[in-house]
Amino acid sequence: MVSITKGAAAAAAAGTTFVAKTADETVTSSTTVQDDDHLTFTMAADKHYAISGCLLVDSGTTPDFKYTLDLAGTSTSDIHTTYLNVGGGSVNYERQQNEEEAVVGSGAGTPVLSAIFTGIALADGSGGALTLQWAQNTSDGGATKLLTGSWISYTLLN
Numbered sequence: 001m002v003s004i005t006k007g008a009a010a011a012a013a014a015g016t017t018f019v020a021k022t023a024d025e026t027v028t029s030s031t032t033v034q035d036d037d038h039l040t041f042t043m044a045a046d047k048h049y050a051i052s053g054c055l056l057v058d059s060g061t062t063p064d065f066k067y068t069l070d071l072a073g074t075s076t077s078d079i080h081t082t083y084l085n086v087g088g089g090s091v092n093y094e095r096q097q098n099e100e101e102a103v104v105g106s107g108a109g110t111p112v113l114s115a116i117f118t119g120i121a122l123a124d125g126s127g128g129a130l131t132l133q134w135a136q137n138t139s140d141g142g143a144t145k146l147l148t149g150s151w152i153s154y155t156l157l158n
Helices: none
Strands: 002-006 016-020 025-028 034-043 048-055 065-071 076-085 090-097 102-104 115-122 128-135 143-146 151-156
Touching: 016 034, 025 034, 034 151, 048 065, 048 128, 065 076, 065 115, 076 102, 090 102, 102 115
Parallel strands: 002 016
Antiparallel strands: 016 151, 025 143, 034 128, 048 115, 048 151, 065 102, 065 128, 076 090, 076 115
């Protein structure tokens, strides 16, 4: 079973659920990660989730983009991000554990087209929200945007 939700997703059910970003969101002159307006879902207590997503980013010359998955309580995660450095033509990889930030840089002022991530999240005994947080990596007067069509998906594993 696959379900698609616009904006905040309902509690996890059997199968894979996609949460889609329904509007562009902009950050200017800030390196402090902030909750995304759409890309969040609630994890049930003591459950394991397979997580994946595609982040469509438009960033200017300097700021680049960073993100993390904010986890409720003592929940843990192991996430792997791959992105194409459009300016340099290289494929890059980062691993984030337990709310570490991934810096997705494009270089030479060319916007990052997409960052793909996959991994696992383990909810603690209380459960709670898993929320994508993001910001500019370098504070800049230019806009960094997370675009409509970005998404995260999750599958309850146990």
